[in-house]
Amino acid sequence: MAEPDPAQGVIDLHVHISPHGCMHAAAQQVIDAGRHDLDVIHGAIDDPGVLLRHMDDQGVRAAAVINYPSPDVIGYPMAVNEFVARYRDHAPQRLLAVGGAHPRFERDMSGTMRHLLDDLRLDMVKVHPPHQLFAANAYVDGLDPLRVLYAECQRRRVPVMVHTGTSVFPGARCKFGRPMELDDVAVDFPELPLVMAHGGRPLWCDEAFFVVRRHRNIWLEISGIPPGALLEYFPRLEQVADRVLWGTDWPSPGVRDMRTNVARFLALPLDPAAKDRILRGNALRLFPRLSG
Ligand SMILES: [Zn+2]
Structure with a gap:
């Protein structure tokens, strides 16, 4: 089985590192259960160097560190933004x-987006409907701060990642995970790069594939899908291979490590050029800074 070439390097667009102690205990238990790599996970919170060395071990050249506010369901406060911006500055x-921002709690979304995008220079904004408790298109039903969030990102061409699919966290509401809601967002914000995280797994992959094929501004991010089963969920994946993005969701439940996922993906019967685009080439088009 071919290993990823460390000199080329995989780009993992879905890794979670969040500040200590900000998760509700029940959510933390979901993350910690059965993990063999808690020392790395906890060490990486205090020191980005620990994560970078771990990425070296795993054959991963670059990673997106995902955070978003979810004070009521998960526990994440708004301060995760300052944390993740400082974290990135260690190795841009x-x-x-x-x-991210929270459309249900935000009173001044324009001001908050200025802070996130101009002061902190976030590389991407995450919207997590099952953990933030609104649909990804809820602005059509009056959740105006969500419209402002999308509009401000579109104006600056900053991608928005939207969680699609179910969630196992206590308090999550899975009904908000449907990919079809992104159809509205892509129609209303045609210049906004939209990254559909998890491809609607495991219930709505057909719907996800339809929406990705319909809209050129939607990218399909495949973290959270067991790589060995990827072609069962997306039999025609190669048709959209120029907009598929690699991610693992490490260290979420069920994700052993980044390298194992890459090895399983490389074993799939896909065109080698498509594999290369998915593992890094597409991410470099979306985030050219990582080429430098
Ligand atoms: Zn995630």
Whole structure:
């Protein structure tokens, strides 16, 4: 089985490192259960160097560090944004800062987006409907701060990652994970790069594939899908291979490590050029800074 070439390097667009102690205990238990690599995970919170060395071991050249506020369901406060921006500044050629705002709690979304995008220079904004408790298109039903969030990102061409699919965290509401809601967003914000995280797995992959094929501004990010089963969920993946993005969701439940996922993906019967685009080439088009 071919290993990823460390000199070329995989780009993992979905890695979670969040500040200590900000998760509700029940959510933390979901993350910690059965993990063999808690020392790395906890060490990486205090020191980005620990994550970078771990990425070296795993054959991963660059990673997006995902955060988003979810004070009620998960526990993440708004301060995760400052955390992740500082974290990225340690190694901007290898780390992307992904943060967010909370449309149900935000009173001044324009001001907050100015802070996130102009002061903190977040590389991507994460919207997590099952953990933030609204649909990804809820602005059509009056959740105006969400419209402002998308509009401000579109104006600056900053990608928005939207969680699609279910969630196992206590308090998550899975009904908000449907990919079809991104159809509205892509129609209303045609210049906004939209990264559909998890491809609607495991219930709505057909719907996800339809929406990705329909809209050129939607990218399919495949973290959270067991790589060995990827072609069962997306039999026609190669048709959209120029907009598929690699991610693992490490260290979420069920994700052993980054390298194992890459090895399983490389074993799939896909065109080698498509594999290369998915593992890094597409991410470099979306985030050119990582080429430098
Ligand atoms: Zn995730």
